[in-house]
Amino acid sequence: MNYTLHQLHVFLKVTQTLSITKAAEELYLTQPAVSIQLKNFQNQFEIPLTEIIGRRLYVTDFGKEIASAAENIINEVYAINYKTLAFKGQLSGRLKLSVVSTGKYVMPYYLSKFLSTHSNVELEMDVTNKVKVVKALKNNEVDFALVSVIPKGLEIESEVLLENKLYLVGNAEIENVLPNDFYKLVSKTSLLLREEGSATRLAMEHYFSKNKISPLTNIQLTSNEAVKQAILAGLGISIMPLIGLKNELDNGTIKIINVKGLPILTSWRVIWLKGKKHSPIANAFLNYLQEEKNRITQDHFAWIHDY
Incomplete structure (x- = not known):
């Protein structure tokens, strides 16, 4: 066998991502380059390392064993490099x-x-x-x-x-309400939520429960960036951390809606x-x-x- 450290690295990344495309992106290589290295590595073994079923890539049991060994080898190489640099101060x-x-x-x-x-x-x-x-x-x-x-x-x-501050925000066209009129706003505007388990979602739910607020309609999204884009598009309002809204607040495309009990501070x-x-x-x-x-x-x- 005559495999290289580069081939081990490529193969390990393929097993972690289960995708030639994703492996190529994370390694900053082209897809053909990853495919060639994977093929050259496979050619050194009589037993398949991966297989394609229904256009999906799977790692065989043997491939998983080789991936584990490859990870150990790569970590040992890193350790050698680190020790060399540490010795040099x-x-x-x-x-x-x-x-x-x-x-x-x-x-x-x-x-x-x-x-x-x-x-x-x-x-x-x-x-x-x-x-x-x-x-x-x-x-x-x-x-x-x-x-x-x-x-x-x-x-x-x-x-x-x-400090982390969470405010109720909407796009530039959302109507302003009196601090005690959050009920009025959520009765006719969709509330944009993060996924369950999100710290922002938990903070929102605690606020709603404490203030006995029941939004009429909810839309669930899986990232704050997605929530922000939905707000800009006029899909609804949300309670969001201030930290990711600086540009939009500065240019006026998103605004803070002042309501009772906000901001939430963490x-x-x-x-x-x-x-x-x-x-x-x-x-x-x-x-x-x-x-x-x-x-x-x-x-x-x-x-x-x-x-």
């Missing part, structure tokens, strides 16, 4: 984060200078829904998570980054399992956050205090 390795979807408007600003200062640090950041973020944290698959609501049932420690915070033994990189990042978070918040998020 350079901070290196992987920083693993899991971030709730709205956190994509927050976390990059707290990473930028740290990553530029430590060019040998590799970032692995998954932006996903709250359920998956909590699962990754619970299974100790990540160093840190970014959330706006602390998950229940986990012993965690945290570092608060900035905090964006980095959390980790209590008692977790951090890697040198994770420790360095946490120290960086503690030293720099106030400056970063002032430089990039001071506008939040205007609302």
Whole structure:
């Protein structure tokens, strides 16, 4: 056998995505390049690694065994590289984060200078829904998570980054109402909701229950970006985190509807399992956050205090 590290990397990505197209996108390669590497790798084995059934790609049991071995080999190669750089006195390795979807408007600003200062640090950041973020944290698959609501049932420690405000918003054409007239608005306008389990959805439901509000019609969407686009299109109103609305508020395409009991206030915070033994990189990042978070918040998020 004469397979290469590149072939192992390509094959592992194919098994993770179950798609030549997605693997190519994540590896920044063309589809034909991925297909050729996969074929060359397969040619070195008498037993099929993958199979196509009904235009869907499946990994055989043998392929799963080889994928597991490939992952171990790749991790060992990374470890060799990290140890070499560490021996030279350079901070290196992987920083693993899991971030709730709205956190994509927050976390990059707290990473930028740290990553530029430590060019040998590799970032692995998954932006996903709250359920998956909590699962990754619970299974100790990540160093840190970014959330706006602390998950229940986990012993965690945290570092608060900035305030999170949730307002009722609509497009420029939505009528203004008196603060106590939210009932009137939801009786004739669709309410746009995030999926169940979302921190934003939970905050909305708590607000409705507390104020005994029953919206006439609901539309459920799976991301804050989808909710924002639906608002712009005039499909309805929603309670949304302020953090992702700066451009739209500035240009007037979305406006805040002032109603009783809003905004809902929480905090964006980095959390980790209590008692977790951090890697040198994770420790360095946490120290960086503690030293720099106030400056970063002032430089990039001071506008939040205007609302």
